[in-house]
Amino acid sequence: MSGRLDIMRFRDWARPVPPVRREILSALPQTDDGRPPLLFVPGFGHGAWVFAENWLGHAAGRGFPAYAVSLRGHGGSGSAPGADLRAYAHDVVQAAAGLPRRAVLVGHGAGALVVEHALARYPARAAVLVAPVLGGWDTLGTALRRNPGGTLPAVFGGALRFDRRQRFSRELPAEAADAYLARMGRASRRAQWQLLDRPAAQPPVGEPPVLVVGSPDDRIVPPAALARAARRHASAPLLFPGMGHDLMLDAGWYEPIEAVLDWLDKEGTA
Template sequence: MIKGRHRVSTPAAELELRWREADDGATDRPPLLFVHGVKAGAWVWELWMAAAAARGWRSAALSLRGHGQSGGRERLSRWRLRDYEDDVMRAVAEMPEPPVLVGHSMGGLLVRRVLVRSTPPAAVLVTPAGARDGLGVTALLARRRPWQFLRSLAFRSIRLDASDVFSPALPPAAAEAYVAQLQDESPLAQLEIAFAPRPRTAGCPLLVLGAGEDKLVPPVEFPRTARIYGGGCVMFAGMGHGLMAEGFWDWPLATMLGWLDAQRRDP
């Protein structure tokens, strides 16, 4: 059983897993495995992990290699999506039982790639990049932030500000504190997010949580992703890309946990 902060050895790096038991000690539900997006780490899931624990869910949050407190930061520019995918598979293997996979943004793409290799109890994609090739995301970045688009083409980590990630509903101080923790991302992974083909299989119940005011992924992509995977989609009007830390972050979390409980009742 993973407890507290745990290190997982891989051929390339030591991976950080942050584990949280259910507050009531319950083990009747499958654990949740949270996978972060670009420029982030396991820390982005703290609010959701604490609230899920209060509702009887165990969870772990992974920092991909080169992120958070995982090893491999000195080789960040070398990592590709297939490396991050391997990290998720390694974390799955360390869990006490097959976990529900929850991925945000790039993490949503990684979850979809992992679904080709394993079948979890369920999967939740939080404001994921589109199920089609990532041209919509690329066009949106090029239009809103042309200099950041050029940075990605020049194999440099893009920069994000608070308005890219959050809606105006989140107090500016909280939004800036979040963005200040973001780090560089692998330029190779960035390009793959934009141009790599998307896997199109699920094999398990799947839910997409979308944001109506997303500035990084066109909101129209969220229901399209759900349709391609035969899953459901819930849109949160007035919320931005970082649903797990938005001003009303508990709304999407409650929706996710309610949906998961329904899957257990009606498999």
């Protein structure tokens, strides 16, 4: 419902999300011309560092204050073995509320699902869903077909693991890909199970424009899933052929972030 802002609900009052130390990395432009800050939200197993590698600095170079938050239990944020999607969305809302101006939320992978839930609490200027993993048993089916060895342990509470070819294109040198994979962790068991249940996000506060970005060659999120995610927001996905799931780390990282920043300019959010 347009204009609705449910910051506090009964469940939040009765069972508040426990506080945790949040890691927030940033890159700021040399001069502040009033552009909205960008808050990047990594997916499960990723920390804020995945955006600090390339996208934060590039966004700052284009004049956007750029921040990335590590969800609890990820990166340098505090441990949270029992975290759920509500807690992850809380982390995003709290991080966004601490920024100097109303922010654009950018979520990658399962972080896109977290962003969709955060949009019901936070009046974002806009949102970008990058290679969105929005959950459901079709997500599990795709993962089982393409990566049975890395998916089956997650069904029984273990970590969901993806190999080099699922995360990155062949253009990224194997040494760099393996180094990135070695830095990745895991989400909580509870959050992984919730991802399969595909908990529906409530409508966003206001009507922020939403862009879906991905690759037709993504071996985690198939093109049909990208199209479905875009249709939910009355748009079409912006596709980058030849890239892997982790667009912000892949060899062609420059093109997607440039397109996102150009879209923000055209939408008038800047």
